[in-house]
Amino acid sequence: STKRLKLSENARASFEGAYDVSVLNEKRTQKAVFLQGKFPENPEADAVIILEQKPFDVSPKALSGLLSVETELSVDMNNDIYSTYNAIPARGICGLKATLIYPASKKHINKYKKQDIFAITETGEDYQQITLPYLEKQFSNNVFNIQWVYNILDHKQESERIIFEDCDPETGFVLLPDMKWDAKDAKSLYVIAIPHKRGIKSVRELTGKHLPLLENIELKALGAIKQKFGLDRKSLRLYFHYQPSYYHLHVHITHIELDIPGTSVLRAHLLYDVIENIKLKSDYYQQKTFSFTLVQNDPLLEELCTNRNI
Amino acid sequence: STKRLKLSENARASFEGAYDVSVLNEKRTQKAVFLQGKFPENPEADAVIILEQKPFDVSPKALSGLLSVETELSVDMNNDIYSTYNAIPARGICGLKATLIYPASKKHINKYKKQDIFAITETGEDYQQITLPYLEKQFSNNVFNIQWVYNILDHKQESERIIFEDCDPETGFVLLPDMKWDAKDAKSLYVIAIPHKRGIKSVRELTGKHLPLLENIELKALGAIKQKFGLDRKSLRLYFHYQPSYYHLHVHITHIELDIPGTSVLRAHLLYDVIENIKLKSDYYQQKTFSFTLVQNDPLLEELCTNRNI
Numbered sequence: 001s002t003k004r005l006k007l008s009e010n011a012r013a014s015f016e017g018a019y020d021v022s023v024l025n026e027k028r029t030q031k032a033v034f035l036q037g038k039f040p041e042n043p044e045a046d047a048v049i050i051l052e053q054k055p056f057d058v059s060p061k062a063l064s065g066l067l068s069v070e071t072e073l074s075v076d077m078n079n080d081i082y083s084t085y086n087a088i089p090a091r092g093i094c095g096l097k098a099t100l101i102y103p104a105s106k107k108h109i110n111k112y113k114k115q116d117i118f119a120i121t122e123t124g125e126d127y128q129q130i131t132l133p134y135l136e137k138q139f140s141n142n143v144f145n146i147q148w149v150y151n152i153l154d155h156k157q158e159s160e161r162i163i164f165e166d167c168d169p170e171t172g173f174v175l176l177p178d179m180k181w182d183a184k185d186a187k188s189l190y191v192i193a194i195p196h197k198r199g200i201k202s203v204r205e206l207t208g209k210h211l212p213l214l215e216n217i218e219l220k221a222l223g224a225i226k227q228k229f230g231l232d233r234k235s236l237r238l239y240f241h242y243q244p245s246y247y248h249l250h251v252h253i254t255h256i257e258l259d260i261p262g263t264s265v266l267r268a269h270l271l272y273d274v275i276e277n278i279k280l281k282s283d284y285y286q287q288k289t290f291s292f293t294l295v296q297n298d299p300l301l302e303e304l305c306t307n308r309n310i
Numbered sequence: 311s312t313k314r315l316k317l318s319e320n321a322r323a324s325f326e327g328a329y330d331v332s333v334l335n336e337k338r339t340q341k342a343v344f345l346q347g348k349f350p351e352n353p354e355a356d357a358v359i360i361l362e363q364k365p366f367d368v369s370p371k372a373l374s375g376l377l378s379v380e381t382e383l384s385v386d387m388n389n390d391i392y393s394t395y396n397a398i399p400a401r402g403i404c405g406l407k408a409t410l411i412y413p414a415s416k417k418h419i420n421k422y423k424k425q426d427i428f429a430i431t432e433t434g435e436d437y438q439q440i441t442l443p444y445l446e447k448q449f450s451n452n453v454f455n456i457q458w459v460y461n462i463l464d465h466k467q468e469s470e471r472i473i474f475e476d477c478d479p480e481t482g483f484v485l486l487p488d489m490k491w492d493a494k495d496a497k498s499l500y501v502i503a504i505p506h507k508r509g510i511k512s513v514r515e516l517t518g519k520h521l522p523l524l525e526n527i528e529l530k531a532l533g534a535i536k537q538k539f540g541l542d543r544k545s546l547r548l549y550f551h552y553q554p555s556y557y558h559l560h561v562h563i564t565h566i567e568l569d570i571p572g573t574s575v576l577r578a579h580l581l582y583d584v585i586e587n588i589k590l591k592s593d594y595y596q597q598k599t600f601s602f603t604l605v606q607n608d609p610l611l612e613e614l615c616t617n618r619n620i
Contacts, residue, residue: 011388011395015377021370028365029569031341035373051376051397053363053404055338060331063345066361067325073408078321081413085321087361087406094363094404096397098383103391118544119566121582234428239575256429256576256603259339265549265578266566270601272431281590291580293566 012039012100015049024048025114034112036104045103048112052097065093115295119266120304123289127204130307134300135201135247149248152176153196163191164224171216172196175224178252186229188258189236193221193251200249203240203269204290208282214275217251225253237263238271242290243300266293322349322410325359334358335424344422346414355413358422362407375403425605429576430614433599437514440617444610445511445557459558462486463506473501474534481526482506485534488562496539498568499546503531503561510559513550513579514600518592524585527561535563547573548581552600553610576603 021037031053039047056062070090077084101108122131138144151157153174161183166172173195177183181190195213200206206214218238226232238253241262251271254260262268277284294301331347341363349357366372380400387394411418432441448454461467463484471493476482483505487493491500505523510516516524528548536542548563551572561581564570572578587594604611 011385011393012383014379014383015381016379018377021373021377023368023373026365026368029340031363031365033366033368035377037377049377051366053341053366055336055341056343056361056363058333058336058343063331063333067328067331067345067347067359069324069326071325071406073322073324075321076407081411083321083410083412085408085410087408088402089406091401092398094406096381096399096404097386098395098397100393100395101391102393117566119547120544234430237429237576256427259571261569263575264573265575265580266547266573268575270575272599272601276599289582289586291582 012102015098015100018047018049024109024112034114036109036112039102042103046109048099048101048104048108050099050112052099054095054097056094062093065090110297115297117293117295118301119291119293120301121289121291122304124287126304126308127286130303131204131300134303139247144247146246146248149194149246150198152194163228164220166216166220167196168216169196171213173213173217173221175221186231187255189225189229189231189253189255190258190260191221191225191253193217193253195249198248201247202244202249203242203274204285206249206274206278206285208278211275211278214271214278218271218275221251221253231255237268239263239268240271240274241267242269243267243292243294264293266291322412325408325410328357328359334419334422344424346419346422349412352413356419358409358411358414358418360409360422362409364405364407366404372403375400420607425607427603427605428611429601429603430611431599431601432614434597436614436618437596440613441514441610444613449557454557456556456558459504459556460508462504473538474530476526476530477506478526479506481523483523483527483531485531496541497565499535499539499541499563499565500568500570501531501535501563503527503563505559508558511557512554512559513552513584514595516559516584516588516595518588521585521588524581524588528581528585531561531563541565547578549573549578550581550584551577552579553577553602553604574603576601 017040018037019040021035024034024036026033033051035049035051037047037049038045056066066089068090071093072088073085075083076086135144148157158176161176162174163177164175173193175191175193178190178192181188195217197213200210221238222233222236225236235256236253237256238251240249240251244250252262252268254263274285281287294304327350328347329350331345334344334346336343343361345359345361347357347359348355366376376399378400381403382398383395385393386396445454458467468486471486472484473487474485483503485501485503488500488502491498505527507523510520531548532543532546535546545566546563547566548561550559550561554560562572562578564573584595591597604614
């Protein structure tokens, strides 16, 4: 079709001629760089180009290509049994993954642009007076749309992806793979438990009356994961995010070897700790001062900073 | 000297001829691989070879080399404005850092070999009955030696590295850069606050009587960091590790943009949360069930697994 033809024109044979190139962000640990630029055929259109080193191919053939005379070494440091080198492998031994978004909108560019992040605290009072009114305004303006969550719970969407379901309206939940997981490799397991009960925005609103829900999720999600993927609690992390990325309560369950940013102490709250703290004090999470990070352009940051003295 | 001559022989011109190569570990996110192997000149000696992709050079010259006709693209996926590619840059555009340990001891090999990790829980009772007796045995056998901490507190070592000191024996502490930090680049700040008070092994032993110590560290460490490095609490994380790597209480203070594994919810406990929880209940941390990860060969894992039913 014409549409298909037109779409495939956006794929390129080369990045040759890219100009006005600037760095939106660098992730040095992950060996990735996020670039903005233009191509000669259209000076009006912006491109986002993401370049990322691929993980090493550890097949015997690839390793013998790496550990060969083709890999040029220059000594950087040499001390006793230790030495370090700058190594230049033969062309094609190491590859990159490149992602092109073209033409890219302002929103795409902002998404990949480095944002300063800030650690912030929110007392129980801050939540009532600042965060909650802000969330309610976003809901009524339809900025925070969680219809997609309800579509999952009502089996209107993604029902084929459901791993396990308990239909009880108070304590039941749906268990399904996170979008980031291929639902196959157990070593990188990432599933989400979403309660059927509506109206619990986040861990901030949990009290003693939610203990049956929380304990049911702990028990049955672990049971289903054990049965389907052979993993027990010694290999898993169960946690909430605060702030979450959407305001319908959900539990993240990930393999402990999965190295992901959302497991930081400034965002993750272990389900076990939440259950224990609520047993200690039913309104523990209404009283708690939460610490979390927000990016510079998150409207909640401005709300919290301008509406109190910090 | 003969010694220098001999040592420099361990640096190599190439990894050509490496054999019996096996993968000790892979860090796919960091694009690193840890290999074990042998070289033809000495079949008795083992080598550890660490290969890691370097971060991208984002200088204009390097970027124009990357975004050129020399970088061979093959389309992987193309959908509307999004396309992904396998990209093979010209030789020398992307380099590796290689580290060689040769000859490597069994200890080196074990250090780099992938260890399975397990998430484990420790109740207050487990601590009293299993962990504490284990720690005390390690101390009396001198396996856990913290003399180096006392050397810092007594100004016998590293006194030139001290950033700030409060000499009060109950609430005072020494603030100094962590070994991993160059003490210059504020964006990767990593400092440690070590109390003068001896005998507090970890956050597990903190109670209401330690509040003056904790609040003094929070106040004065933040003040010193603000003055020396221009960073305030919005850019910093203050936390304990549990389990810690040494059993003299200490607070980690790191820049929030520093992406390091010790900030995970399964290891880090925010100083603010600790103060708040102790104010709620003086023996909060004696009663708490801690969740943390241990590597397969950590003797504490065996102690905790064999001495109770889990």
